[in-house]
Amino acid sequence: MPLPRVIVLALLFGTVGGVAMAEPPAPIALSPFGIGSCYTNNRSARDNARWLPQMAAIGLAVHRTPHTDWGAVEPESGTWAWGPLDEQMKYLDEHKFTYGAILAGSPKWNTKDKPGTLPVNNLPGWSRYATELAKHVKGRVRHFEVWNEPPNFTGKDQTPADYAKIVVAAHDAIKAVDPTALVGLAAKSAHVNYLEQVINAGAKDHFDYVVLHPYEVLNGVADNTGSESVYMHVVPTVRKMLAARNPAKVNVPIVFTELGSDAKRGGDHQAHALVKAYAMGIAQGVACVQWFEGRDGDSGPMGLLDNKGKPRPAYTAMGQMIKHLGQHPSYLGWVLLNDRHYGFVFQGAAGTVLATWASGGTPAVVDFGREVAIANPVTGNVVAATSYELTVAPVLVLGVPEPLVAQAKANAGKPFPWDGDYTDAQSVSITFGEKTIEKGLHTRSGSAVAEAVVAYGGSARAGNVPGGSVFIIDPNFLSYTPTPIEITAVVRRNPANDNAGFKLVYESATGFKTAGGWYTVPDNKQWHTVHWRIDDSQFVNYWGFNFNLESDGDKYNKYFLQSVTVTKLAK
Template identity: 50%
Template sequence: MNRWHLLALVALGSVGMEVSAAEETRTPFGVGSCHVNGRSVEDYQRWVPQMVELGLKDQRSLMSGWGELERTPGEWHWENMDAQWSYLHERGIETGTLLLGNPAWNQKDPPGHLPVNFIDGWSEYVRQVVRHFRGRIRRYEVWNEPPNFTGPQQTAADYARLVVAAYDAAKAVDPDAQIGLTTKSAHLVYLRQAIEAGAADHFDWISLHPYEVLDGIVADIGMEPIYANLVPSVRRMLAEVNPGRKDVPVVFTELGVDAGRHGEAKQADALVKAYVIGMAQGLENLQWFEGRDGDSGPMGLLDGQGRPRAAYHAYGRLIQALGLHPQPRGWAVLGASTYGWLFECDGKDVVVAWCPRGGREELSFSGEVEFVHARDGREGRASSLVVGTSPVFLSQVPSKDLGRVTAVTEALPPWPGDPGTYHDAQEVKIDYALDPPERGLHSRGGAEVAEAIVNYGGSARAGDAPGGNLLMVDPSFLGDESVPLKITAEVRRKDPAVNAGFKLVYEGPDGFKTAGSWRTIPEEDRWHVIEWSIQDPRFVSFWGYHFRLESDGAEYGQYLLRRLTVSKEASP
């Protein structure tokens, strides 16, 4: 048995011990499963024992759908759900559960729709579940990823009706029940709409599934600041629309990485980064999706045969390095560009370090530090260490080598490779005549699609370069607040005889929307300026970017972009 494995088991305690949410502070380390890995105790037996070995104490949900529990009106079947709860409880794992579903016998709402036309039935379902599990389950998440899995015409107001009914029904039978408000991805606009439509003061915590933002970290394009801004964005939104709930816990009840698409090494690196930055911004818990491969592809800590992936071992080393209850202190920049995230862990300081955006740097310390590589477990002591994109755990780092440590609530870490700061800026831009070209405005494709094309005596990027038309502003420049913007593009056709153009699509108050109409680039063989005025941006990155220049077909992307500017305008 290796060292991290043994320490994780010691941290977990004796198998079968009773764990009460009221008696123990919740740890940030959790896990969840897809449908086929969470239907029964038999499903759990194929992957939960390995999660126990890691020291995990937190599982997302039991099989609790309305249709499974009330198969015919008035007849309740608890055997499977009770068996699942007992299996997890005996292993020291606390679980929440989902409130969702629409039974086939409900004639008022089609299957797959929110049961808004049968609120009495929905309320009774919630009462039955919460009453049955009073004292055993406290966390209830209302639905999964709305507006996903809802009717095509159903709105955030419909979801709000379900939330209010669930909250009132749950609290009536168990005042300690905690109701979670949720949405797909990081769709804060949808949460805002639900709260404004009536869900205000009817929830106790918030759930997000920001896969798309994490994907930008996996791809090493520098999206750590946007990921670090997710919980602060939730806090700002709540302070505006529901101040009494602005400090509720935030949980990522799903977050993961496709090991088939990105590879096992990057999955392992991303897991550590997701937890480290998540804890640093105040995330209460993150339930990694998922424990074992199931019906959602190669997402598991274990593959389809139950073999541990590199991410499984990295998860264990993370818990060994930080303990079950790490206290985040903030971030620092080590050397020239390496991120260092400081935690106090059982009386000692631990720094988790990596070089973002594909970087690599040799760090020198004034004394020897202990290091452990998260991905492969290599460890030792050294006074200098080369750090790349894979995280390294460092201990005994001299404070003078660490420098200034800044809490995420005070300021976000700098965008890697960007020489500026933009808290007080009125303008951000990409200018291919500069080095580096990205100054507070960044392309989703990063360096791979931002390769300069020297043309007409200057530098530009081709409009048909894949991924380069997805843009993000630095979150220190503009978060989810609605500030009037002017966006300016300097473009020209590659061939004056070939038609080219695009439309601007941006995150607004109701999701993505088109600004004005299609813009055709004039055929004159020179640079042209195209401008848009946007009065209602809501840049929350729920798809992992803020706006895009969209050409309807590759043939219309035959243009060059020399400069793109986003500037703040005075409110009309």
């Protein structure tokens, strides 16, 4: 979010993931490496002093925001308390951080609104807050993020139109103070549908950049389910939506002002997620990724530092990424090592750098054709080798062989594949068995888990595999564009003939919806085919998947699934 010089960075490559973009403006140098903080560690300069110097020590120089909550700067109506904010900005300046501001909250004195709701009933007060804040930070802050991940932290019955009202009010107030200031339109997760609704409800042309927090999408990558393509399509999907709903804003910067991974999954797991998040974030054109967070606070173990200030492996990984890629890496393109394993090539601090790891968690030996230096971002160790076994742990190859650089550049504008290119396919499918066959359709469990649970002679997969009934369509096949489709599933009750069934829940323009009603699997004597026609799908992966077979808990998931197919229908 708020990054005083974010104007474009790597949006800047003409096409990303196969999505054509308008000619972008000239890039302005800005590091994509950013950091953020929870409330507890970000209320004051004293809070920042517990962790911010350690961030500066590894090269981080972009901070999401100091504490600019409405109630903090206007504790009583008409009374402004700038002292703590001034002290905090001074501290950030001294440590050479750029930073923005977030407009959020409703002060206790604002009795017209309940706490935790958008202040639509006091737009004059909200506008005054935006005006006074913009005046006070003018010359130091240019980016103003409006609210934190709506529709989270809004009233139960508040709508995209309500958020649009506060965006427009903030935009107009801030621009009146500083026409060069930039206003950010925000949404939770990767909720592109919500952004579209807000734009349609009145926010059109009243923003200068887009803010997302795609935690759920990154989780699929971190868990090694092979869903890198979903993460790589966050920016292209936003651009598709903007091209359709607000063409004048199609090339605005997109910033992940929060993105992180829970350290409870393991320190190395978190570090691996960080490297992948930044490598693919820069590759798809994210202007800045502001990792959440610097130090553990009130949001669980998410920090680069734990709650005692001890560095986690992710802290080292962040430093190594900055060291080798530099503050201003240039993305050159992607490669598939051994025709399968993803690699992203950059012009780094001292030469070309390849960030790579084993796709889907399956180790593989890669021959680079000559000796290269291979850096481990988790440890900082560098080894020389001609070949290397890739695993789920990403590595940085320094001094990339020219043939790989040439391949990367040739691929830069092509659709990013997921076990094949399904851009022009009429249908995608997944078939379960002793070997699961994924043709553009995947599950959150990953194919390895799906293959481990089979039935009826190895021709099916149990319905109770975690994540096994949650489906992701290759974004090259269908993403954002509303298209009539038919989903077909072939199912059967388990050998015990337990009562089983589910409903199909899918992404639509207005949120998740149920197609038809409850389906009860008739029996276990034969395979049964069930069809759903859907005319209002809008797949954007805002929770990291497109549709699922929902059995309302474990009571009715005692079925077996042979295959699922998604087919495009004529409009």
